Amino acid sequence: MSFFLLYFFTDVARISPALAGVILLITKIFDAVNDPLVGMISDRVRTPWGRRRPWFLFGAIPFGLTFFLLFLVPNLGQAGLFVYYLVVALMLDLAFTVVNVPYTALTAELTRDYDERTSLNSFRFAFSIGAGLLAAFFHPIIVNAVKAGGGTEQMGYMISALIWAVVATVPFFFAFWGTYERHTAEEEAPMPYLESLKITFANRSFRYVTGIYLLSWLVVQTVSTLVVYYLTYWLRRPALVPFVLLAVQGSSLVFLFVWTAISRRIGKKGVYYYGMVWWILVSMALYFVQPSWSPAVILALGVLAGVGVATAYLVPWAMLPDVIELDELKTGRRREGAFYGFFVLLQKLGLALGLFLVSQALAISGYITPPPGATTPVVQPDSALQAIRLMIGPVPALILLAGIFLVYKFPITKENHEATLRELEERRASAALEM
DSSP, X not given: OTTTHHHIIIIISOXXXXXXXXXXXXXXXXXHHHHHHHHHHHHXXXXXXXXXXXXXXXXXXXHHHHHHHHTOOOSOHHHHHHHHHHHHHHHHHHHHHHHHHHHHHTHHHHOOOHHHHHHHHHHHHHHHHHHHHHHHHHHHHHHHHHHHTTOOHHHHHHHHHHHHHHHHHHHHHHHHXXXXXXXXXXXXXXXXXXXXXXXXXXXXXXXXXXXXXXXXXXXXXXXXXXXXXXXXXXXXXXXXXXXXXXXXXXXHHHHHHHXXXXXXXXXXXXXXXXXXXXXXXXXXXXXXXXXXXXXXXXXXXXXXXXXXXXXXXXXXXXXXXXXXHHHHHHHSOOOHHHHHHHXXXXXXXXXXXXXXXXXXXXXXXXXXXXXXXXXXOOOOOHHHHHHHHHHHTHHHHHHHHHHHHHHHHOOOOHHHHHHHHHHHHHHHHHHHHHO
C-alpha cells in the first residue's frame, strides 16, 4: 500500500488524483476514532488468552479479505469507483486496526530492558521491512508476468493482491500461538476513555515521541508513494521500480541491526541524528538526478537512502516503551493499548497525510491520468515533474530537520529511564509486602 496504492488509484483504476486523496483523507478521519478506541478496549479485555492476542484470531481473515477487495477494479464509473474504494478502505482500516494495535501493544509487555527493547523492535521491523521488501520487489514482477501472459494490468494487481492478502493474514495466527503477555487482568482497573485520552496527551514525553514519529513516517510514506512516479515519469525507467525498492528496503533491513548495535554506545537520540542527517543529504541528491544518469547511480542512492530510512522505523518505536514506563510511574497504570493505539493512528495518519498531500500536489500541478488502453507512460507536463522532484527531495529534507529538533528536545535518556525502572521496582516490592 505504501508504494503502490496511490499509483493503483490513478494509473490502474484511473480515478483522478484529487478523488483518490479524498478517499484517503476520509479514511483517516475514521481512523482518528477507531485506533485509540481499539487500543483502550484491548486494555480492558479480559480473556484466558490475555488482552491483546485474541484480536489476532478474529481480525486476521477480515483484514486479508478487505485488502484483496481494495485492489479490484469493478466496472462502476468514476462515481461508483469512488464509493466502492471509500467503503472498502474504511473496512480495511478497521480490520487492520483490530489486529495491528494489539500486536504493537505487545512490545512493551515482553521486556522492560532499555537496550533489549531497541533490539526487539529491530527484529520486529526486520520482518516488517523484509516482508515489504519481498512485496515491493515481486509485485511489479507478478503484474508484468500477468501482462506478458495476455492479461491486463488490472488482472495483475488482482492476482498480486490475492497473494499478499494470504501472506499478510497467516502470520497473525503464529503471533497468537507464539507470544505471551506478562501483565494479568488483575493488575489495573479500566480507566474512562476521556480521562485516558487526557492523561495520554498530558505526557510531555509522549507528545515529543509522537511528533518525532509523525514527521519521520510522513517522509517515509511520501517518498515511498513517489518512488513509482519518480522512476516512471521523471527518469522514464519504470523497469527499475522493483530494483530500487529492493535497494532501499534491503539496505533498511541490514541497517536496522547496525543502528541497534550503535545505539548501545551512543543512545537512541544519537542514532536518530546520524541517520536523519544522512537521509537529508540523499534526499537533496535525488532532486538533482537526471534521466540520463546511469542506473547504477540511481540504485546506489536507493541503498544510501535505506541507511536513513532504518532509523525512522527503529528509533520512535524503541522510544515509546520508555514513555509508557514513565507514565506508569506517574499514574500507577499500565496503558500500552492506549499509547500504541494513538501511535498506530499516527502511523496510518502519516500514510494518509503523505498520500493525500501527494495526490493533491499532483492534481494541482497538472498530472495527466493515463487514458484507457495506454500501454506506455504518458508524457507529464513540466509542472507535474517538478512537483514530483520537490516532493521526493527538498520537502522531505525540511520535514526531517524538524524531526531532528524534536529528538533534541526529547527528555528521556538511558540514565533517567533506568532510574524510572528502579522506582517502579521499589513500588512493586512495597506493594507486594503490603499484600
